[in-house]
Amino acid sequence: MLETYFGYFTEDQCKRLKEKLQGKTFLHFDIAYSNECGNCTLIVRTNNTNYSLAEMKEMFISYCISELADA
Numbered sequence: 001m002l003e004t005y006f007g008y009f010t011e012d013q014c015k016r017l018k019e020k021l022q023g024k025t026f027l028h029f030d031i032a033y034s035n036e037c038g039n040c041t042l043i044v045r046t047n048n049t050n051y052s053l054a055e056m057k058e059m060f061i062s063y064c065i066s067e068l069a070d071a
Contacts (some may be wrong), residue, residue, distance in 0.1 A: 002049060002056045007041035009033070014040045025063050027056060 009017070014033035021044075022031045030045040044060050051059075 001045055001047055002051070002053050003043065003045045004053060004057055004060075005041050005043055008039040009042055010038070011035055011040050014042055017042060020067060021060075021063070025059055027051070027059055029060065029063075 011033070014035075018031040018033065021029055023029065027046040027048045030047075032043040032045070033040045034043060044056070046056055048056075
């Protein structure tokens with residue numbers, strides 16, 4: 001499993017990101033978050049180990065930008 005972290009976000013932002021990104025792309029992102037005193041860290045995971053952590057991060061960021069552009 002590959003796992004990376006992005007932060008800091010509000011809990012509402014994390015909930016919205018999870019709704020929009022859960023299971024997306026061929027990497028089938030698993031989105032979670034950890035709330036520490038109101039500062040949430042977004043956790044992005046995938047079971048697809050055919051790619052490096054750097055490639056997973058790049059795909060995640062690219063997909064987020066694409067979703068933002070379509071909004």
